[in-house]
Amino acid sequence: QSALTQPPSASGSPGQSVTISCTGTSSDVGGYNYVSWYQQHPGKAPKLMIYDVNKRPSGVPDRFSGSKSGNTAFLTVSGLQAEDEADYYCSSYAGNNILFGGGTKLTVL
């Protein structure tokens, strides 16, 4: 049950786009279209931003988008805003098991 692999940090200036990767295996990310992404601000509970690879829950801005290629999933944040600065975690179903990535700290410069 190895965690999914995310870069520890990412950054961008306001208005720019940034993409965060999440690498797994054919037994998790590559094997199912059940990848989700969570945003977590300091001291707060995680918030669901993307589910089923590329679907957005109601209320999540369309600046957030998800995609997948093979064993790697991606979260893209377009038009970066100051409030997007947070930790982001990917997650994937892995057959009777749910894996999370180690998290990526997104800094808005």
Added chain:
Amino acid sequence: QVQLVESGGGLVKPGGSLTLSCAASGFTFSDYYMSWIRQAPGKGLEWVSYIGTSGSPIYYADSVKGRFTISRDNAKKSLYLQMSSLRADDTALYYCARERGNYDFDYWGQGTLVTVSS
């Protein structure tokens, strides 16, 4: 509105036991799968356990299998996690979360802190 409120955390000695509770409101609890997810201080998220609407299926992470037991009481709209043989690496903030549909979580509580230390 949907609310999940965890309780039962605290300081426990290695080898000890603790039971966490999660009180749900604002939705039909019996219609949803539920999970416990934990976060060690300064670390990432780790899924712990998962329970179906009527108490099955039940899944556990390998790290807690045989030591933790998840259960639910739909009449009381409550989720539980019985933890035994606790170790220092079980120290974490434990979140209760509602599963939206496909192994993702749309509502989370604020967490209850479990500290395992002598």
